[in-house]
Amino acid sequence: MNAFLASFERECRIAWRQKMDVLNPLIFMAIIISLAPLALEPSPRLLAEVAAGFAWLALLLGAQLTGSALFADDWRTGWLKQIFLSPSPATVLVLARLAAWWLLGFLPLVLLSPLAAMMLGLPSASAMALLLALLLASPALLIFTALGAALTLGIGRAAALAPLLVLPLLVPLLIFGAGIVRLHADGLPVDGQYWLLAALSMLSITLGPLAVTAALRLQLVD
Amino acid sequence: MLNVAQLSLGRGGRLIQQDLSFSLQAGEVLQLLGPNGVGKSTVLHAVAGLLEADAGELHWQAQPIEADLEAWHRSLFFLPHKLPAHPVLTPVEVLRDSLALKGLKPSLSQIDEALLAVDLLDQAEQAAGSLSAGQQRRIWLARLVLSLRMLQSELLWLLDEPLTSLDKQAQSLVFDLLKQHVARGGLVLLTSHQTVELDGLRTLTLEVAE
Numbered sequence: 001m002n003a004f005l006a007s008f009e010r011e012c013r014i015a016w017r018q019k020m021d022v023l024n025p026l027i028f029m030a031i032i033i034s035l036a037p038l039a040l041e042p043s044p045r046l047l048a049e050v051a052a053g054f055a056w057l058a059l060l061l062g063a064q065l066t067g068s069a070l071f072a073d074d075w076r077t078g079w080l081k082q083i084f085l086s087p088s089p090a091t092v093l094v095l096a097r098l099a100a101w102w103l104l105g106f107l108p109l110v111l112l113s114p115l116a117a118m119m120l121g122l123p124s125a126s127a128m129a130l131l132l133a134l135l136l137a138s139p140a141l142l143i144f145t146a147l148g149a150a151l152t153l154g155i156g157r158a159a160a161l162a163p164l165l166v167l168p169l170l171v172p173l174l175i176f177g178a179g180i181v182r183l184h185a186d187g188l189p190v191d192g193q194y195w196l197l198a199a200l201s202m203l204s205i206t207l208g209p210l211a212v213t214a215a216l217r218l219q220l221v222d
Numbered sequence: 223m224l225n226v227a228q229l230s231l232g233r234g235g236r237l238i239q240q241d242l243s244f245s246l247q248a249g250e251v252l253q254l255l256g257p258n259g260v261g262k263s264t265v266l267h268a269v270a271g272l273l274e275a276d277a278g279e280l281h282w283q284a285q286p287i288e289a290d291l292e293a294w295h296r297s298l299f300f301l302p303h304k305l306p307a308h309p310v311l312t313p314v315e316v317l318r319d320s321l322a323l324k325g326l327k328p329s330l331s332q333i334d335e336a337l338l339a340v341d342l343l344d345q346a347e348q349a350a351g352s353l354s355a356g357q358q359r360r361i362w363l364a365r366l367v368l369s370l371r372m373l374q375s376e377l378l379w380l381l382d383e384p385l386t387s388l389d390k391q392a393q394s395l396v397f398d399l400l401k402q403h404v405a406r407g408g409l410v411l412l413t414s415h416q417t418v419e420l421d422g423l424r425t426l427t428l429e430v431a432e
Contacts, residue, residue: 006322017310078302081272086323087295220272
């Protein structure tokens with residue numbers, strides 16, 4: 001537990017010093033949302049209809065910005081080796097890394113998305129549904145993104161390759177997650193969809209860190 | 223203490239070392255020699271357990287290292303050729319984080335003393351990214367100082383090119399640290415293209431695998 005906390009604190013400290021890594025995805029999302037009315041017909045009805053979908057897409061892509069290079073610094077500086085040579089299980093330390101990134105890389109994006117969608121005219125009741133859906137889906141999104149980052153570590157141009165690997169895997173989450181807002185707007189029950197997202201996230205949190213650690217273990221020799 | 227038997231290692235699908243055997247007793251320093259690409263670094267990684275060997279066995283204190291990985295990780299310190307210093311962290315933080323991985327919380331004065339020993343105290347609060355290559359390596363010399371003072375269990379040092387980018391004064395500091403480590407019964411396995419000035423130094427020249 002101490003090792004987890006120490007590692008978590010370290011990652012937060014680094015993120016705090018590299019604020020652009022935290023801010024870039026947020027700015028990215030704001031830009032995508034601002035471009036939507038320019039790309040589409042600027043009618044309030046149409047924009048309100050596509051708002052939730054755009055928020056989902058902006059979040060998925062925004063998370064890839066920093067996510068695809070999640071372990072790059074640790075790898076480049078050799079810290080990854082130290083992690084795997086620690087008496088504490090490497091999975092615990094990797095989990096600390098992921099938890100810190102969820103807090104600083106995902107949570108701000110998730111909190112911003114309903115606001116961004118409301119900017120396009122999404123009713124506030126639907127925005128709450130969007131927020132809950134994204135919150136429930138975010139751990140699964142995070143784990144898949146981290147897995148992509150770990151697998152492409154050490155390959156040049158990994159930043160471009162990882163999203164290509166990860167985004168197709170996120171299709172089920174996108175289908176269920178983006179569907180929630182539509183169903184909710186139609187007044188249909190959406191509890192089932194929430195549970196499904198939560199289940200996918202639970203599964204990812206349970207098995208994901210093991211898979212990410214195994215993928216990182218392959219990249220320890222340079 | 224450390225026994226490596228019939229180690230075979232591959233890199234990029236090619237066998238680079240075959241049937242490599244050596245052993246190291248308490249208080250011994252072994253320098254791996256050989257041309258570039260012969261696999262010195264790879265051997266070090268394999269001994270640390272960062273790389274799975276194609277064949278061979280590793281024993282530490284007469285036990286296979288897999289028998290108690292936690293104890294094994296407590297017993298070794300690995301200094302890679304690439305430096306584990308994140309550019310935005312200060313030397314103090316790098317040392318504190320590194321020791322936290324071993325479950326230790328050094329006090330600030332202990333860290334300062336170690337940084338003083340490697341002549342880096344003035345840069346203690348500077349981001350590592352703003353330090354020169356030699357100064358960044360000195361952070362890790364301070365880590366060795368802390369190993370000597372605080373980590374009695376860290377008996378095996380694996381040092382990959384520890385003398386790179388160091389000036390004469392820092393190099394003699396490394397030799398001094400090695401001597402102290404040997405005096406406490408420690409073991410050192412290192413690679414270096416430079417002459418290591420140490421009494422009783424053993425060398426092992428690696429040959430290119432057939």
